[in-house]
Amino acid sequence: MTYTITIHEPENIRKIEAEADTNLLGFLRDASIVLDTPCAGSGTCGKCRIKVSGGQPAEGRELALLGEQAASEGYRLACYIYIQSDLDIYPDTPKADSKILTDIAEARFGLDAVVSKREAQLKKPDLNDQRDDVRRVMDAGGIAPPLELKQLRGIPDIVRAHDFSVRFIDFNGEWIGIEPGDRTDACYGAAFDIGTTTIAAYLFDLNTGERKAVHACLNPQRRFGADVISRIHHAGEEQDGLKELNDLIISCINDTLDVLIETAEIATDMIYGAVFAGNTTMMHLLMGLNPTAIAVAPFIPATTAMHRIDPADIGIKINEQGAAVVLPCVSAYVGADTVAAVLSCGMTENEDVALMVDIGTNAEIVLGNKDSLTACSVAAGPAFEGARIRCGVGGITGAVDTVDFSGGISYTTIDQAPAIGICGSGLVDAAAGMLDSGILDPTGRLNEPDELPEETAKQYDGRLITIDDERAFLIAGEDEAEKAVYLTQRDIRELQNAKAAIAGGIVTLLKETGLSLEDVKTVYLAGGFGNYINAEHAARIGLLPEALKEKTRSAGNAAGSGASAALLSKAALKAFNQMTSEIDYIELSSHPGFTEAYVDAMMFPED
Numbered sequence: 001m002t003y004t005i006t007i008h009e010p011e012n013i014r015k016i017e018a019e020a021d022t023n024l025l026g027f028l029r030d031a032s033i034v035l036d037t038p039c040a041g042s043g044t045c046g047k048c049r050i051k052v053s054g055g056q057p058a059e060g061r062e063l064a065l066l067g068e069q070a071a072s073e074g075y076r077l078a079c080y081i082y083i084q085s086d087l088d089i090y091p092d093t094p095k096a097d098s099k100i101l102t103d104i105a106e107a108r109f110g111l112d113a114v115v116s117k118r119e120a121q122l123k124k125p126d127l128n129d130q131r132d133d134v135r136r137v138m139d140a141g142g143i144a145p146p147l148e149l150k151q152l153r154g155i156p157d158i159v160r161a162h163d164f165s166v167r168f169i170d171f172n173g174e175w176i177g178i179e180p181g182d183r184t185d186a187c188y189g190a191a192f193d194i195g196t197t198t199i200a201a202y203l204f205d206l207n208t209g210e211r212k213a214v215h216a217c218l219n220p221q222r223r224f225g226a227d228v229i230s231r232i233h234h235a236g237e238e239q240d241g242l243k244e245l246n247d248l249i250i251s252c253i254n255d256t257l258d259v260l261i262e263t264a265e266i267a268t269d270m271i272y273g274a275v276f277a278g279n280t281t282m283m284h285l286l287m288g289l290n291p292t293a294i295a296v297a298p299f300i301p302a303t304t305a306m307h308r309i310d311p312a313d314i315g316i317k318i319n320e321q322g323a324a325v326v327l328p329c330v331s332a333y334v335g336a337d338t339v340a341a342v343l344s345c346g347m348t349e350n351e352d353v354a355l356m357v358d359i360g361t362n363a364e365i366v367l368g369n370k371d372s373l374t375a376c377s378v379a380a381g382p383a384f385e386g387a388r389i390r391c392g393v394g395g396i397t398g399a400v401d402t403v404d405f406s407g408g409i410s411y412t413t414i415d416q417a418p419a420i421g422i423c424g425s426g427l428v429d430a431a432a433g434m435l436d437s438g439i440l441d442p443t444g445r446l447n448e449p450d451e452l453p454e455e456t457a458k459q460y461d462g463r464l465i466t467i468d469d470e471r472a473f474l475i476a477g478e479d480e481a482e483k484a485v486y487l488t489q490r491d492i493r494e495l496q497n498a499k500a501a502i503a504g505g506i507v508t509l510l511k512e513t514g515l516s517l518e519d520v521k522t523v524y525l526a527g528g529f530g531n532y533i534n535a536e537h538a539a540r541i542g543l544l545p546e547a548l549k550e551k552t553r554s555a556g557n558a559a560g561s562g563a564s565a566a567l568l569s570k571a572a573l574k575a576f577n578q579m580t581s582e583i584d585y586i587e588l589s590s591h592p593g594f595t596e597a598y599v600d601a602m603m604f605p606e607d
């Protein structure tokens, strides 16, 4: 039995037949309608909202997640619907662009790119020099046998194409390819930071070190969940799930390369190197490796080593003789992105102890100096990226990104657009302000208006609201024409969990290393959220220890900086590889000290 699903898009109406009992979320995905699905369709996030006409109204858990207001406007949660009648679907206009952090630090390593070209004039054969073509190439290039068949095949034509003048292509000092000597010496490379949520890419001229183009976009895999666990689940449990995730990231990388070459006005085959940093799961999905064992104790990745791969083997569209380099990781939850961030912050070169905190869907924390580094990872939860927060959004246009409680409430939004939700930095500001004003008590409880001093209740009259029988605080949208952006009691609990995980991780690392807060000279906040967070407010809610708030520094896209360094400098790549074997990793999932520190950090600090 089939039903007709009519999709009403602004400039198009499509009718598609659907088998009875098909899940609407999967159906819409196949119809190229992508909804926010941080919980990957497990029915817990409440974000896969879509206007539906026909079928049953929302009820039970779906209604609780959706809210009466949205339900009365005709919204349903797509993952809750199994098609049992004809339906009319009205997708919202797509959300505006994300603001993705692409700032990278100035290169600290000298230019000595990992991929380079060198010119050579081979001695021409004659009756006295009867060496074969391959021998001639190997002698001139200092190349050791054996060569692969695909390399052998090109050599007779290449050496004769320009009268025995050739260009060797080297990776990290080793020969990887050869081309005729009349080819340009142009040699470009791209560094990628593959985040769970966003992707940032940088194109460099490898002869000069000049940055020629930058591009950032959202990770298309996020339709299968906001966090790595959802992606791992999809890769391991769904038929073709791994291939689906691999295809998505590869085609996103190729689209990104297209944008980079267009901006720099170069040709695809002038790119000889592509270097990738990302968390361990992203690196697995990029290589098409099954990441399932990462998600279950004892959390063992298929590989944490650096891999140089033929671009064609993973479908990356750069010069086919170039190198695709997947940077090494430390463990299942301390990936190449964290190592790149440590490299970029200079922690491996300094005497002074520094703390690096990279807050994303997970938070990676690294403590130490040039003599030793210790790392851990905590499941901060994607609260700071908008997931599991009722009005939460990522760093997109219209996200409330700062909230100020001095003299009433004022806020700013990304791109000064009308507020559509609240992102991580706004969440931290709002919670800090709510604590200072007494709206929130140190246990994390939102006070009732009659529990507040008369003056406070008056000042925030109209903001202390009830949403679907739950206490909430209105941040934006007092005017009914605007979208209401508020924090509910449940949102505050999510925030407490996330900040307690990070604070607990910091305390555990300090204890394990025998260091004190006074020993820490600098705190680097990496990643999109870390870059925009107000350190004073982060300390107010207990996300960072009070003693560290004056020591914080934004590290920009430190993972992107580190990946770029590994592309532009052999010394940086060497340091990168060395670090992965030298960083001590502490697994916190069963660490008794962490559990204690996490519970201790759950409360908000007293004023």
Ligand code: FES
Binding pocket: 036, 037, 038, 039, 040, 041, 042, 043, 044, 045, 046, 047, 048, 077, 078, 079, 080
């Ligand atoms: Fe539907 Fe999360 S509730 S995707």
